[in-house]
Amino acid sequence: MADVLRFRDDAAADEPAVSLDAFLDQTNAVSVRIEAGDDVRRLAPVLDRLRLVEIDFPKFRDGRGFSSASILREMGYTGEIKATGDVLVDLIFFMRRCGFDSFAPNVPLDPADAEAALNRYPYVYQHAADAEVPIWQLRHPELANG
Amino acid sequence: MYKYDQYDDAMVRARVEDFRDQTRRRLEGKMTDDQFKPLRLKNGLYLQLHAYMLRIAIPYGTLNSTQLRKLAHIARTYDRGYGHFTTRQNIQFHWIKLEDAPDILGELADVEMHCIQTSGESIRNISADHYAGAAADEIMDPRPWAETLRQMTTFMPEFSYLPRKFKICVIAAEEDRAAMRWHDFGLRIVKNEAGEIGFEVYPGGGMGRTPFIAYKSSDFVPQHQIFSYLQAVLRVWNRHARRDNIHKQRMKILVHELGEEEFTRQVEEEFRHILTLGTDFPQAEYDRIAAYFTPPPFETGLPEEIDRSDPDFAVWIDQQIAPHKAPGYAIVNVSLKPIGGIGGDITAEQMEVVADLAERYSFDELRVAHTQNLVLPHVRKADLYAVWQQLRDAGLADANLDLVTDIIACPGLDYCSLANARSLPVAARIAERFADPAVQHDLGELKIKISGCINACGHHHAGHIGILGVDRKGTENYQLLLGGSGAEDVSQAKITGPGFDEAGVVDAVERAVNHYRTIREPGERFIDTYRRVGMEGFKEAIYG
Ligand code: HEM
Numbered sequence: 033m034a035d036v037l038r039f040r041d042d043a044a045a046d047e048p049a050v051s052l053d054a055f056l057d058q059t060n061a062v063s064v065r066i067e068a069g070d071d072v073r074r075l076a077p078v079l080d081r082l083r084l085v086e087i088d089f090p091k092f093r094d095g096r097g098f099s100s101a102s103i104l105r106e107m108g109y110t111g112e113i114k115a116t117g118d119v120l121v122d123l124i125f126f127m128r129r130c131g132f133d134s135f136a137p138n139v140p141l142d143p144a145d146a147e148a149a150l151n152r153y154p155y156v157y158q159h160a161a162d163a164e165v166p167i168w169q170l171r172h173p174e175l176a177n178g
Numbered sequence: 179m180y181k182y183d184q185y186d187d188a189m190v191r192a193r194v195e196d197f198r199d200q201t202r203r204r205l206e207g208k209m210t211d212d213q214f215k216p217l218r219l220k221n222g223l224y225l226q227l228h229a230y231m232l233r234i235a236i237p238y239g240t241l242n243s244t245q246l247r248k249l250a251h252i253a254r255t256y257d258r259g260y261g262h263f264t265t266r267q268n269i270q271f272h273w274i275k276l277e278d279a280p281d282i283l284g285e286l287a288d289v290e291m292h293c294i295q296t297s298g299e300s301i302r303n304i305s306a307d308h309y310a311g312a313a314a315d316e317i318m319d320p321r322p323w324a325e326t327l328r329q330m331t332t333f334m335p336e337f338s339y340l341p342r343k344f345k346i347c348v349i350a351a352e353e354d355r356a357a358m359r360w361h362d363f364g365l366r367i368v369k370n371e372a373g374e375i376g377f378e379v380y381p382g383g384g385m386g387r388t389p390f391i392a393y394k395s396s397d398f399v400p401q402h403q404i405f406s407y408l409q410a411v412l413r414v415w416n417r418h419a420r421r422d423n424i425h426k427q428r429m430k431i432l433v434h435e436l437g438e439e440e441f442t443r444q445v446e447e448e449f450r451h452i453l454t455l456g457t458d459f460p461q462a463e464y465d466r467i468a469a470y471f472t473p474p475p476f477e478t479g480l481p482e483e484i485d486r487s488d489p490d491f492a493v494w495i496d497q498q499i500a501p502h503k504a505p506g507y508a509i510v511n512v513s514l515k516p517i518g519g520i521g522g523d524i525t526a527e528q529m530e531v532v533a534d535l536a537e538r539y540s541f542d543e544l545r546v547a548h549t550q551n552l553v554l555p556h557v558r559k560a561d562l563y564a565v566w567q568q569l570r571d572a573g574l575a576d577a578n579l580d581l582v583t584d585i586i587a588c589p590g591l592d593y594c595s596l597a598n599a600r601s602l603p604v605a606a607r608i609a610e611r612f613a614d615p616a617v618q619h620d621l622g623e624l625k626i627k628i629s630g631c632i633n634a635c636g637h638h639h640a641g642h643i644g645i646l647g648v649d650r651k652g653t654e655n656y657q658l659l660l661g662g663s664g665a666e667d668v669s670q671a672k673i674t675g676p677g678f679d680e681a682g683v684v685d686a687v688e689r690a691v692n693h694y695r696t697i698r699e700p701g702e703r704f705i706d707t708y709r710r711v712g713m714e715g716f717k718e719a720i721y722g
């Protein structure tokens with residue numbers, strides 16, 4: 033899978049991902065594929081057996097996957113979240129912030145373009161699923177515990 | 179006024195370099211316009227009929243003289259010597275060359291300005307009451323909240339590809355001077371019984387082809403939870419909006435389909451969850467930002483009297499001045515609606531005159547109103563005559579605020595590739611028809627708003643009289659609407675009946691106005707008379 037850009041050190045789950053309904057039915061599945069309209073909150077009871085969530089972008093104009101990834105991280109999921117489908121390189125910086133940690137788009141990303149896109153912005157204005165410290169917090173080091 | 183620190187500056191500069199790189203790839207042919215389009219649209223660059231159009235954000239409509247001089251410089255250097263203020267308090271340049279765009283962004287960054295999120299499916303520039311910080315009737319200056327929200331909504335990761343654009347407006351007075359309830363997310367700052375500051379929230383408004391007036395989803399969101407509430411609204415919409423039809427993806431459609439009650443319920447559920455994440459900014463950051471908006475050092479003991487011995491000046495004073503919170507001061511409205519001219523257009527030379535006036539007489543501050551006029555917010559009454567003289571010499575002293583010739587019009591077929599019909603010439607013909615100052619004055623407040631197509635950039639849904647350009651068998655045709663309002667008495671205009679050609683619609687407006695003049699009761703504005711007698715009361719006069 034040379035066409036995957038991955039930001040994790042653990043071994044990738046090698047089982048093919050199944051649909052959300054199938055995943056909820058099969059008690060031994062570890063990989064799930066989330067379509068744009070799926071409600072990831074349905075995964076809440078089974079998070080502990082989940083190792084890979086593939087979130088599909090049917091077209092780059094469909095931004096529902098950004099919320100799906102954010103919600104998964106808010107629920108405490110720490111496994112892999114992979115973006116598939118129509119993924120724009122100019123948006124992967126924001127996808128990383130929502131908790132995506134691997135990318136396997138239909139059209140493979142150019143590594144140099146991806147590198148540039150990921151390093152574009154020196155700061156962030158708000159909290160997200162990553163560990164980035166928002167600008168307002170940098171401005172107030174006295175609030176470091178927050 | 180807010181000042182960038184090293185962080186704000188670094189973010190804006192990063193965006194400039196990013197865009198420079200994307201533009202280079204496009205100019206070298208490494209990208210098609212199709213691929214480039216979503217990128218340039220994140221930066222306010224539209225391809226129009228004749229050239230590229232660049233939309234520059236003017237956050238909450240506030241500018242200083244340095245910024246306005248920079249806009250004059252851009253008009254002269256990269257455009258044809260003028261710019262166009264829009265109904266969302268932004269400015270547009272209509273004759274931009276693609277290869278110049280990155281340099282323009284660089285020049286803007288030098289004066290703490292940008293084009294970030296001024297187009298595309300993003301959280302747009304946040305608008306506010308253009309009298310903010312000066313109005314006698316405000317609870318507080320709404321701009322610290324607008325600025326805080328501007329920062330928090332810049333490059334929000336989860337909302338990188340919203341279903342559609344999202345427009346926020348913040349006001350802090352009973353009177354709504356900013357068409358707040360025609361936005362996707364309207365906020366009115368209020369005080370509760372305990373004296374605490376919070377927000378009334380109005381989601382789901384919008385114009386376009388399916389207009390909706392925003393409804394109230396909450397009477398009071400405590401001030402430091404407003405960012406969480408906003409995230410909840412955005413998330414509910416982002417997750418549940420349709421994605422199959424671009425015309426049905428605005429949040430107003432989801433609100434309509436779910437119903438207000440169900441939308442509110444979902445937002446509240448998400449809101450409770452998001453509050454637990456602790457993503458709101460702290461008081462200390464709010465205080466830091468608010469400190470930039472402390473009132474300027476108003477002088478005390480100033481005279482209240484205005485010498486009205488010059489009759490032309492007296493006429494202007496009566497129309498263009500609004501009450502200021504500080505004694506001895508006034509708010510000055512500068513009309514960009516000369517009779518027969520293009521509303522909202524301003525030349526580089528005029529920008530410089532207004533910039534000088536702002537610097538000399540208004541604590542270096544000026545505002546852009548959604549009515550496409552400018553405002554000098556803090557002028558000593560004693561200086562009004564001098565200000566008026568200089569405006570008059572620059573052709574900026576029309577006395578028509580909120581009158582029949584203070585028309586809002588979109589660029590229409592003269593510039594816009596989506597247009598069905600021209601808007602600007604219709605506005606000019608109507609203004610000429612009612613040019614006589616005595617007639618205008620007699621008619622009183624009358625808001626005419628014109629859009630060249632159903633997208634409603636000219637706010638025709640909110641006009642006391644609205645005009646909509648439609649395409650009828652390949653010829654330009656206009657529908658007439660009556661009864662809209664963008665103010666606190668908000669309402670949506672209704673179509674009168676069959677459409678007209680250009681000359682016909684001007685005549686129809688005149689007939690409607692004459693009818694009003696005949697049947698009005700003392701003290702009634704056009705809109706009041708319309709509301710009293712209804713559409714039927716006007717139809718006969720219009721169609722005969
Ligand atoms: C000339 C280039 C322009 C283009 C291509 C353009 C395009 C559009 C489109 C497609 C919409 C409909 C969006 C929707 O319903 O979701 C829209 C709405 C709007 N535009 Fe423009 N526009 C242009 C210029 C302007 C100007 C000059 C103004 C201000 C005078 C303006 C202000 C607005 C406003 C207020 C709306 C309605 C927002 C709403 O639906 O709530 N636009 N525009």
Ligand code: SF4
Binds near residue numbers: 594597598635
């Ligand atoms: S209303 Fe239509 S014609 Fe007018 S600017 Fe908007 S898109 Fe263009």
